Ligand SMILES: Nc1ncnc2c1ncn2[C@@H]1O[C@H](COP(=O)(O)OP(=O)(O)O)[C@@H](O)[C@H]1O
């Protein structure tokens with residue numbers, strides 16, 4: 208009964224938070240459209256900005272849908288094992304362009320035979336979210352290492368990092384550090400990572416500090 212009530216409160220809070228997060232890009236979009244209607248408006252620039260707001264909303268809706276699929280159990284997380292190295296290489300290749308633009312170097316440190324107890328799609332989601340974060344927040348000149356060994360996936364960068372007291376909060380839904388607020392994002396990425404890892408029986412931990420980068424370690428139970 209207690210559990211049911213706590214869950215209900217979480218759901219209500221979540222709905223309110225999602226609506227709140229959608230209001231900002233919607234308000235910006237409306238303002239951009241109104242400005243575009245004025246004589247002499249720079250329509251190309253305004254359209255580009257409008258597109259960004261739509262992309263922000265799309266990312267939010269996709270993340271919310273994915274989380275709800277995880278929660279409803281419609282998306283199965285753990286089902287057999289997945290070889291890690293090919294997934295790391297795939298994500299590295301897919302995000303190579305944006306990594307280069309951000310001046311973040313991506314290194315891989317994994318033996319070919321390491322497997323983790325996750326479905327391939329789930330492992331991809333975890334790795335992609337973590338790599339995307341380092342590209343967005345680590346800062347130019349940073350190095351990001353994707354490492355895997357038995358039962359462990361470790362994604363670590365040597366970039367800007369966050370304050371130590373923020374580390375435990377990073378996995379909360381919608382938590383974003385003040386510095387990140389100006390950039391695109393939903394605050395749901397690390398919540399998704401944690402949900403996936405915990406659903407596979409594992410645990411996540413964040414370490415690092417200002418100027419010492421951010422390290423995310425995912426530990427899985429032995430098979
Ligand atoms: N590699 C990183 N370096 C510094 N800060 C990070 C890093 N990864 C995540 N963060 C911080 O954690 C916050 C939450 O990350 P996440 O849940 O993925 O949400 P989002 O990326 O949508 O903001 C980010 O907004 C940022 O403040």
Ligand SMILES: [Mg+2]
Nearest residue numbers: 340392396397
């Ligand atoms: Mg993110």
